Amino acid sequence: MQFDQLLQYVLSGLSTGAIYALIGIGFSIIYNATGIINFAQGEFVMLGGMLTLLFLDSCKLPLWAAIPCAIAVSTASGMLFERLAIRPLRQPTPINLVIITIGGSILIRGLSMLLWGKDTHAIPPFSGEEPIAVGGATILPQHIWILGITLLIIAANKFYFYHTISGKAMRACAYNRRAAGLVGIDVRRMVLFSFIISSAMGSVAGIIVAPLTMTAYDVGVMLGLKGFCAAIIGGMSSGGATVVGGLILGILESLGAGLISSGYKDAIAFIILLLILFIRPQGLFGKAQSERV
Amino acid sequence: MLRLKNIHTHYGKVHALKNVSLRLLEGEIVTLIGANGAGKTTILNTISGVTPASSGEVLFENKQITELAPDRIVKLGISQVPEGRQVFKQLSVEDNLDLGAYLRYRSREDKASINEDREHIFTLFPQLLNRRKQLAGTMSGGEQQMLAIGRALMAKPKLLLLDEPSMGLAPLVFQEIFRVLHQLRHEHGTTILLVEQNAKAALKLADRGYVLETGKIILEGSSVELMDNTDVKRAYLGKEKG
Numbered sequence: 271m272q273f274d275q276l277l278q279y280v281l282s283g284l285s286t287g288a289i290y291a292l293i294g295i296g297f298s299i300i301y302n303a304t305g306i307i308n309f310a311q312g313e314f315v316m317l318g319g320m321l322t323l324l325f326l327d328s329c330k331l332p333l334w335a336a337i338p339c340a341i342a343v344s345t346a347s348g349m350l351f352e353r354l355a356i357r358p359l360r361q362p363t364p365i366n367l368v369i370i371t372i373g374g375s376i377l378i379r380g381l382s383m384l385l386w387g388k389d390t391h392a393i394p395p396f397s398g399e400e401p402i403a404v405g406g407a408t409i410l411p412q413h414i415w416i417l418g419i420t421l422l423i424i425a426a427n428k429f430y431f432y433h434t435i436s437g438k439a440m441r442a443c444a445y446n447r448r449a450a451g452l453v454g455i456d457v458r459r460m461v462l463f464s465f466i467i468s469s470a471m472g473s474v475a476g477i478i479v480a481p482l483t484m485t486a487y488d489v490g491v492m493l494g495l496k497g498f499c500a501a502i503i504g505g506m507s508s509g510g511a512t513v514v515g516g517l518i519l520g521i522l523e524s525l526g527a528g529l530i531s532s533g534y535k536d537a538i539a540f541i542i543l544l545l546i547l548f549i550r551p552q553g554l555f556g557k558a559q560s561e562r563v
Numbered sequence: 564m565l566r567l568k569n570i571h572t573h574y575g576k577v578h579a580l581k582n583v584s585l586r587l588l589e590g591e592i593v594t595l596i597g598a599n600g601a602g603k604t605t606i607l608n609t610i611s612g613v614t615p616a617s618s619g620e621v622l623f624e625n626k627q628i629t630e631l632a633p634d635r636i637v638k639l640g641i642s643q644v645p646e647g648r649q650v651f652k653q654l655s656v657e658d659n660l661d662l663g664a665y666l667r668y669r670s671r672e673d674k675a676s677i678n679e680d681r682e683h684i685f686t687l688f689p690q691l692l693n694r695r696k697q698l699a700g701t702m703s704g705g706e707q708q709m710l711a712i713g714r715a716l717m718a719k720p721k722l723l724l725l726d727e728p729s730m731g732l733a734p735l736v737f738q739e740i741f742r743v744l745h746q747l748r749h750e751h752g753t754t755i756l757l758v759e760q761n762a763k764a765a766l767k768l769a770d771r772g773y774v775l776e777t778g779k780i781i782l783e784g785s786s787v788e789l790m791d792n793t794d795v796k797r798a799y800l801g802k803e804k805g
């Protein structure tokens with residue numbers, strides 16, 4: 271086993287891991303603000319990629335314009351999802367919420383299939399396909415985009431939650447909903463906000479990964495699951511722990527695919543998911559009561 | 564200023580408030596006394612919109628607020644210091660105070676005046692000052708209570724609802740809290756509805772009081788009247804010292 275090859279696996283694992291981290295943080299933000307596991311999260315990832323394609327092909331927009339349009343539309347659908355599916359629930363019991371988010375996910379996927387068919391599509395990379403040498407390994411410019419954008423989003427996220435009144439209010443809702451209401455925070459508005467942020471982040475993840483992995487109406491299922499796994503490893507943190515969770519998952523997958531067989535790639539996420547849920551349900555780094563934001 | 568008219572509140576099948584009516588005039592301090600489980604917290608939560616009434620009316624400054632959500636009620640000028648303090652433990656003292664002013668930030672009020680009010684809280688409770696960056700959950704119960712009161716005051720409420728602010732506190736801290744309540748009344752004329760286990764201290768501070776028993780108001784009157792009432796003496800003042 272050569273060092274260069276190992277480095278190669280780790281590097282590509284890092285960039286898929288970054289994607290998982292973004293999706294995972296989306297799960298965590300909604301979970302922390304509302305207690306809901308949004309099983310439709312993966313669909314917003316899919317929408318990011320597919321809508322970029324739509325704006326590129328059907329509207330003939332250049333890539334730099336298609337991307338913000340796609341993010342805007344995905345975010346709007348996240349908002350609509352909260353308004354139409356979550357908010358009207360009379361009895362938001364956990365089981366009802368699971369059913370409604372899974373139902374929503376199936377609906378979005380179904381509509382996308384009707385609209386775009388079952389084919390897989392490619393989005394052009396953001397800046398060329400000339401490999402870049404890193405040590406003995408190579409990466410693509412798109413990998414750098416992925417890592418850079420992920421870092422930027424994580425930093426923005428941190429800033430929002432720790433340095434803006436709205437972000438602090440969202441954390442307050444996560445910690446103590448009733449007290450949040452009693453200081454004048456409109457908890458339902460914060461729920462809506464959490465869906466907006468998560469669907470925006472999910473769609474960005476879907477867009478930046480699409481040039482590497484292709485996209486189709488059903489990519490949200492696997493990506494959503496991987497993101498969920500990252501969040502579980504991170505103990506549903508919407509910060510560092512889930513990022514590390516995503517990176518661990520990405521690297522393990524890439525090593526597993528490289529060293530054992532690429533057939534095992536997706537199984538790894540399932541195995542980790544089950545192990546964590548059985549052995550450390552509070553996440554890899556969590557104390558029993560962990561700081562989740 | 565505040566009126567409750569024939570309020571009934573239920574928790575599922577539990578009938579917690581039975582035909583409760585009360586009123587507060589501007590600038591008054593009124594206390595609610597009653598045994599554990601009498602419904603005192605429920606009254607405050609019904610006013611705050613946390614456990615809305617199943618029938619009856621809550622009027623604040625002659626406006627119906629019976630069905631409003633908690634945040635709307637805060638916006639109108641009623642802040643509650645909840646039972647058990649309920650500070651945001653994982654946030655710093657300063658962040659807790661800032662969230663108290665959440666609606667003022669949202670309405671784009673001048674940051675300077677919010678900061679000024681925050682500093683004022685630190686002059687009311689000097690103990691909080693050198694803990695301003697500390698996580699609220701790491702402070703003592705008394706300090707958390709001070710923070711909870713400070714957080715509520717940051718909203719600049721017209722009416723302050725206090726739910727057992729002295730619960731579980733040492734005598735010195737208790738005095739500190741009551742000193743501040745006195746100060747609020749004298750310097751700011753804040754209207755206060757006070758729920759308190761220490762009926763004697765509460766009646767001393769308050770102008771009037773209501774006595775609650777199993778969800779019903781059984782007695783009301785001025786503090787002096789209530790302190791002289793034999794039933795009150797026996798049931799609520801008997802065990803108190805000093």
Ligand SMILES: Nc1ncnc2c1ncn2[C@@H]1O[C@H](COP(=O)(O)OP(=O)(O)O)[C@@H](O)[C@H]1O
Binds near residue numbers: 574601602
């Ligand atoms: N969440 C709840 N669910 C069911 N019953 C409750 C709940 N909260 C309070 N109660 C009941 O309502 C009554 C009044 O409670 P509460 O207002 O907390 O009394 P107090 O504050 O005077 O001690 C009690 O009988 C209590 O058991």
Ligand SMILES: [Mg+2]
Binds near residue numbers: 600603
């Ligand atoms: Mg109580």
